Amino acid sequence: DGGITQSPKYLFRKEGQNVTLSCEQNLNHDAMYWYRQDPGQGLRLIYYSQIVNDFQKGDIAEGYSVSREKKESFPLTVTSAQKNPTAFYLCASVDSQETQYFGPGTRLLVL
Amino acid sequence: AQSVAQPEDQVNVAEGNPLTVKCTYSVSGNPYLFWYVQYPNRGLQFLLKYITGDNLVKGSYGFEAEFNKSQTSFHLKKPSALVSDSALYFCAVRDPGFQKLVFGTGTRLLVSP
Numbered sequence: 001d002g003g004i005t006q007s008p009k010y011l012f013r014k015e016g017q018n019v020t021l022s023c024e025q026n027l028n029h030d031a032m033y034w035y036r037q038d039p040g041q042g043l044r045l046i047y048y049s050q051i052v053n054d055f056q057k058g059d060i061a062e063g064y065s066v067s068r069e070k071k072e073s074f075p076l077t078v079t080s081a082q083k084n085p086t087a088f089y090l091c092a093s094v095d096s097q098e099t100q101y102f103g104p105g106t107r108l109l110v111l
Numbered sequence: 112a113q114s115v116a117q118p119e120d121q122v123n124v125a126e127g128n129p130l131t132v133k134c135t136y137s138v139s140g141n142p143y144l145f146w147y148v149q150y151p152n153r154g155l156q157f158l159l160k161y162i163t164g165d166n167l168v169k170g171s172y173g174f175e176a177e178f179n180k181s182q183t184s185f186h187l188k189k190p191s192a193l194v195s196d197s198a199l200y201f202c203a204v205r206d207p208g209f210q211k212l213v214f215g216t217g218t219r220l221l222v223s224p
Contacts, residue, residue: 035214041216042216043155045212058211090154098145099157099160102147
């Protein structure tokens, strides 16, 4: 997991609440990605950013939002519009040789 | 569109025996191929990749994989399995024309003592 931190490790969301997951990297990578992991479905791409102040929707962006104001940080907000947010969320950054490095993940649970 | 398939949900092998975890892919161009491993409640760890060059790629922890263009496969192998290899393994592919990495659904490897 080295070089990428995610917090918190566990997060509880009440109905109608927006919550923000933190992702920080000190690897000096330009590109960063957010994935959602559900059992038996592998990883699905939520959003990605190739450079500061720019980001694109992935395959399942509805109900999520991101920002990329700093190279080191790529926070993900799970909005109240996401009706099924319970999942394991993984952040990754990518080096110049195409390798993705993952953080330890945040498990989001709904109260 | 790019896609990747891992046909086995679980692979069981005895410690000391060779192991193979299968992966096939579909891309329109020359693929970038990756294997990652995940331990419970952890992020994914990079094992190895094929971008170009030799078809046999060697990676971390004694794992290797062979790129087979004619069969569109990239199977993960290890000559002698360890109990500590028990984990969830993901194959992933990227078409160089796209920015996204597409992951398979994962194969659980269980190595028995």
